[in-house]
Amino acid sequence: MTRQERNWLLVAPAGAWFLVMLVLPLSVVLVFSFGERGPAGGYVPAFTLEQYANLPARLTAFKNTLILAPLGTLAALLIAYPLAYQLAVRTDPKWKTILLVLVIVPFWTSILIRSYAWIFILGGRGLPALLEAIGIEGVRLIYTPLAVTIGIVYGYLPLMVFPIYVALDRLDKRLLEASSDLGARPFRTFLQVTLPLSIPGVATGCLLVFILLMGEFLIPALLGGGKVFFVGNALVDLFLQSRNWAFGSAVAFTLIVIMLVTVTIYMRLIARLRLGRDDAQIM
């Protein structure tokens, strides 16, 4: 057996698995999205663009996703950055690791149970009851966009903190000293040295959170209570309740295309941002 043959033999099982469990299913989604719904649900072969023409019927789901996914990512970033900065730059090295691990630990526990905790807190007998006791009445938190945003930030904060921490931790602290020696105030040092150098971490964190949010189902299902729903919730409804496979496939395929387009544009922008910085350094 030649070396090449041996390599192929090693890759073959995984390749076959991906073919049957990923390539085939995704192709089926694409084919079904041009089909029609059967009389009792399911799928009837056809070649029609009807399902795609019908997409506006689920416009609200797409709108909610496209508003709340970027908004949730931004909210997570704004909360995560100061924390990552504090941990990476301002914390005694002795405590760094343990504090970072404490941020990551919740992420290792089920997101289902962590989101469920917020039903408890935001529900009628949680925070609103507490607010009522101090005189603020009629506050509704659960099943609002705010509740979903809180759930998103809570669920994905660790994923945002980690890459930013890594970027800030790698940062050569002598650069900060040099900046202050050259007379820059701390805030200016932050804006002109720390922030630009942490951009790769910020970019990775935002990308990870955004990708996961685009397909989110659990958080809106539990905290949005049918009022604030994402494309993911529409998909569950289409496949498990109304069994409209053709239309569901069109929705799923559209979601993938939207994700690919936004992620590609995003990566281009980030690449350009980095390129710009390199130019500045050369000067």
Next chain:
Amino acid sequence: MRLYTVVVYLFLYAPIAIIALFSFNAGRHASQLQGFSTQWYARALKNPFVMDALETSLIVAFVSATLASVLGTLAAVGLQGIRGPARTVFDAIIYVAVMIPGIVIGIATLIALVTVFEVLNPWLAALWPEGAQPPRLSMGIGSLIAAHTMFTMALVIIIVRARLGTLEQALAEASADLYATPLGTFRQVTLPLIAPAILAGFLLSFTFSFDDFIIAFFVAGSETTLPIYVFSSIRRGVTPEINAIGTMVMVASLVLLIVAQLILRRGPRR
């Protein structure tokens, strides 16, 4: 700044603490504490639905993580020597596997497998000997394991490949110069060096599979995993039993995480 850090940690841990606290609540009502009790733990552990779901989850997580670690490691090693268009295609597949939302993987697997089974089942029935009950392919623990293995295998390949990339090619060459067979080199040189990465991949896969709700929701057929059980219970209303289950799962994951850290830390020193 310091205050800010404290507030964020409170935000991260208060919900978890509340769940743990109410899991020991004596009363049925979720809103007020009525004394200490471990009755909800006893009830959860005696509930046959919970135990069945737990068993299914553990089997699926263990089998899929094992398959993913073995096949993923083999693929990562094989991929090192493959270049050209085939490599590009394979890399693209891995990228797609981790980027596509779990929900899309779930529905795609569901409709593809159901369609394939509908075609295969009459064939199986026709080929089966007269009189005997022909097997019927359907969604269940098998499709669940297959779907989880697909996703977690991509994770294992990424992790193991990153580790392989840092290894010195010279080591393998030295081993070959000393007349070791390729298999011998792999077993005695490469494998011990990438073992921590494989273990990390296994644990990540196990956790992913054990916690996954959305893929399982579509492909589990009539099987119930623990997350599916918890989700449907939450839908029916908040019960202290769910608090107890949640606390147990969190503690178990934490223990697993600590054990993994200890093993991983010991790994590279050898």
